[in-house]
Amino acid sequence: MNIIVCIKQVPDSTRVKVDPKTGTLIRAGVPSILNPYDHYALEKALAIKAKTGAKVTVLSMGPAQAVAVLRLALALGADEGVLLSSRAFAGSDTWATSYALAMAIRKIGSFDMILCGQMAIDGDTAQTGPGIAFHLGIPQITFCESVDSDGSHAVVKKLIEGGHQILEADLPVLITMTMPVDYAPKYPSFMAAHKAQDKKTVTWTEKEIGADMHKLGLEGSPTRVSRIFPPAARQKGEMFNGSAEEMAAKFVEILKKESFIK
Structure with missing residues (x-):
């Protein structure tokens, strides 16, 4: 069984700043992390690997520095890593x-399951996974909290409004993973990271994957963003301690001071 997990290196969401002149993210000096939704998807793929002996390949697109998230994934237990990196990909929506990712998956070859995070925390569009499924012409199941497989079928818990569905799909299939609210990502030990240095990683450009240049970058992106800006800063909240009666009295005092009540 072959599983491909699409992962992305993103800026730490708590430290993102926007250039007021260009409207683009300021990445200089901002630490980068593995997108948490992708991290969760990877852990689910590795759980299936432990059960079935599946091969797990991680795939990412980004600048050369994005190899760091591939290395992290390999240290966690993935078998191979592929990075798409070229100026031709810059500005892609x-x-x-x-x-581009679908073309890379075709080059990788045989696959049974593709796992993606629900969305990237620097974009929140939740469109890339479904787009890959469309380009490959395979079924997709989105917003899944859990996934399991015996090598011939996939069983997922899909979140829906007011509850969830248990769905089963034949392979191949693409699945996007959401995260439980209490999710805490796992990280490799020093020894695991050291051993992972021998695992295979490759970097491909648009030429290696046979991509049409007109479908990449700004030229191949139908989305046009007119403006991007950070949310307005809010005042920090105040913390109070005391009994319920004391807190209630303090709350009433604040409401009166702000003229919400008389």
């Missing part, structure tokens, strides 16, 4: 990105 979710449509162009999903096209």
Whole structure:
């Protein structure tokens, strides 16, 4: 069984800043992390690997520094890593990105399951995974909290409004994973990270995957963003201690001071 997990290196969401002149993210000096939704998807793929002996390949698109998230994935237990990196990919929206990733998956070859995070925390579009499924012409199941497989079928718990569904799908299938609210990502030990240095990683450009240049980058991106800006800063909240009666009295005092009540 072959599983491909699409992962992305993203800026730490608590430290993102926007250039007021260009409207683009300021990444200089901002620490990068493995997108948490992708981290969760990877852990689910590795759980299936432990059960079935599946091969897990991680795939990412980004600048050369994005190899760091591939290395992290390999240290966690993935078998191989592929990075798409070229100036031709710069400026790609979710449509162009999903096209490039789909072309890379075709080059990787045989696969039974593709796992993606629900969305990237620096975009929140939740479109790249479904786009990959469209380009590959395979079924997809989105917003899944859990996934399991015996090598011939996939069984997922899909979140829906007011509850969840248990769905089963034949392979191949693409699944996007959401995260439980209490999710805490796992990280490898020093020895695991050291041993992972011998695992295979490759970097491909648009030429290696046979991509159409007109479908990449800004030219291949139908999305046009007119403006991007950070949310307005809010005042920090105040913390109070005391009994319920004391807190209630303090709350009433604040409401009166702010003229919400008389």
